[in-house]
Amino acid sequence: MTEPVLAIRDLVVEFDTPDGVVHAVDGVSYEVYPGETLGVVGESGSGKSVTVMSALGLIQTPPGRIVRGEVIYKGRDIIGLPIDEMREIRNKEIAMIFQDPMTSLNPVFTVGDQIAEALLAHNEKMSDDRARDETIGLLEMVGVPNPDRRYDQYPHEYSGGMRQRAMIAMAMANKPSVLIADEPTTALDVTIQAQVLEVMKLAAEETGAATIMITHDLGVIAEMADRIAVMYGGKVVEMGAVDEIYHTPRHPYTLGLMMSLPRITGEIKRLLPIPGNPPSLISRPPGCSFHPRCRMSEGRELCRTSVPTLADVDHGHLSACHFWDEVAEELAREAEATGIQAHGGALG
């Protein structure tokens, strides 16, 4: 493979709170290559959003603090860049789409003017008319009907799905090399989500941007991602090709997620939830942070004492579990316990 366009290396981010230090991101490393979509999946508090926010200098410091780590964009560490340089990168090179498009658009400017402004800010020689034409073209690309008329409307005149399309248009305006989408469709209804996901695929194809898609939705990520990083308790616990993550998971947490998921097709069986609750990020459990909820860790001293490192276990498939080679057996056991068949894509 070619060089990654963006690589996060051993990033550690902490927040000071009255209750103690929150270890939000605890040594996260992943990278994204040109043209690919990396899905980052995890539950609330897993650190999936904070990782990218800190990488782009978007966390408040204090209370936040980048303790260590590198964020390599096109061969250069961008952590600690001066604010204006960072802003330049964020606007032009690495674009972001957030969950709530209403709060990301300015309510007192028309949608069209906001997108045009993004263009003009980075193209000093561009005329206003040209910016308007390009903006209308962008709105058309993301499927906003009557883009000519819609240009002059304000965000409140757009529906949720249309606003998210406008955000995608704005993110794509300067042909970024990396698009980071943080729960881009979580606030949308399912039929609108389907529309927006199609637009995102199209936009990524058009611009060739690498995409980091952050979500808690295992359905969305299965539709969109080429590779997946699974996060838990501020760490990446498993990473690999999308097909392997869904069919041959190598971490018990990933397996637990798959077994807890109600599905739209196939036999209806009892769900097998992950017992317990997510770990406190202030007083983390010793050893593997998943061990208090892990069926495989029962009676095993190693899980309680030693933090497993994320290591390549199968040709680019990474797992942070001491007993990763037993996950397949565990899958078969759980599948039997819940009455589903382990073969034929039972997990899918």
Added chain:
Amino acid sequence: MAEEAISYNGRDTDPERPVLQVEDLKVHFPIKEGLRRRIVGFVYAVDGVSFEVGHSETLGLVGESGCGKSTTARAIIRLLDPTDGKVTFLGNDITTLSRKDLRPVRRDIQIVFQDPYASLNPRMTVREIVAEPLRIHDLYEEGGEDRVAELLRLVQLSPEHGNRFPHEFSGGQRQRIGVARALALNPRMLLLDEPVSALDVSIQAQVINLLIEIQEELELSFLFIAHDLSVVRHISHRLGVMYLGHIVEMGTRQEIFENPVHPYTQALLSAVPVPEPRGRDQRERIVLRGDVPNPANPPSGCVFRTRCWKAQPICTEETPPLVEQFGHVVACHFAAPLEIKT
């Protein structure tokens, strides 16, 4: 008839009769304008909804935001006053009961809300929260303490949890507390309004399993409202699909998921992202055009026609009635099975 309307005697009832019967329920919110708050129009939030829920049965109501599913639940227990229609609970017409006469009804129908953060009083301990319904109904003095302990056990919280405050709990545990409170008065029916939507998937599964167990143990009826089709599929015996204030299709879980015949149901099912990367590029997907119309100005005829690929002139002129076609009820002039690959 008139006598029935003023008295409620929920306990002695015919087991053959449905627990809840909703007939042609309408909730129209007035839109007011100007200094004199003149009514200039209506939001047709629920516009003629009928269904029944049987003993120990779960009816799922699904639909996207603004389809009227939550408003329906609120109108049933009269958190909102219905504009029209009739709600019969255990054989009693409860549509026009006075506030006072509603009290015993509200013992028997309880509601659980989506947001476990907003629905629990942060200044009360868990024990106080669960005991509150008992106190309100003057049932706490006799054995209330034991009852609270039993309820906490039922939702798989330990008795020590009773002394803590809501903020000490995770979302899933809070939702258990909400369920314990709803069960305190030994209700016959729970209205569950998006009870697991705010929860992470691993925790969501815990709460879904808990609800299924509680239903079996206590022989409760559920009206389960959710936008997540896979969750609804998991828990419901029957399903009603709502769109813009109407039920457009209703049938058993199997009928709706395996043989949907309304174009909206078909589109909705095909839009759900499938957690299976294999074959994702071959999946046939119905992507609907446009957005849901404004419920203050719903389309004439069939409410779905503005986004429907099958729409014909008749759809503009005539509202399709909810009638039996292909083995279950559906409101469409052109209902037909469709081969959907998911």
